[in-house]
Amino acid sequence: MNRNKRIPAPALALALSLAAAAPAQAGDAEAGKTVFIKCGVCHTLEKDVSKVGPSLHGVFGRKAGTLSSYALYTDAMKNSGVVWDDDTIRQLVKQPRTFIEGTRMIFLGLKDDKQIDDLLAYLKTAQPPAE
Ligand code: HEC
Structure with a gap:
C-alpha cells in the first residue's frame, strides 16, 4: 500500500487563493472594476479626487x-x-434621474443586478476602515 497523502501543489494554491477572496460579498470586485469603467468617465475612487x-x-x-x-x-x-449604501447606490445607478430628481448625474443606468452587485463589491475596495 502506498497512500499518497501529499496535496498536489496546484490544488493547494487554488484553495489558498479562494480562502483569500472575501467570502461575505455576493459581488465580484474584479468584475466590478470593469463595470466601473462606465462610472470612471466622471468618478474616481481616489480620496478627494473628483x-x-x-x-x-x-x-x-x-x-x-x-x-x-x-x-x-x-x-x-x-x-x-x-445616505449611500448598497440599496441607495443600486437605485441611483439604475435610474439616476428618477431616484434623485434634478440631479446632474447624466447616466443611462445599469440594468443588470449582477453587474451592480459586482460594482458595489468593487466600490467597497475603496472604503476606508470604519472609525
Ligand atoms: C456623466 C458623468 C457621470 C457618470 C457616467 C456617473 N456619474 Fe455619478 N455623479 C455624477 C455627477 C455630476 C454627480 C453629482 C450630481 C449632483 O450633484 O446632482 C454624481 C453623483 C454620484 C453619487 C453621489 C455621491 C455623493 O457624494 O453624494 C454617486 C454615489 C454616484 N454618482 C455613483 C455613480 C456610479 C456608481 C456610476 C457608474 C455606474 C456613476 N455615478 C456614473 C456624474 C456621473
Missing part, C-alpha cells in the same frame, strides 16, 4: 451631496436626504 462627479472614495455611509472637496453638487442632491 472629476465631473465627486470622488466615490468612502462613499458608503456618506450623506448625499456632502463631500466637502467637491463643489458642484446640485441642490437636488444636497437636499435629497439620501
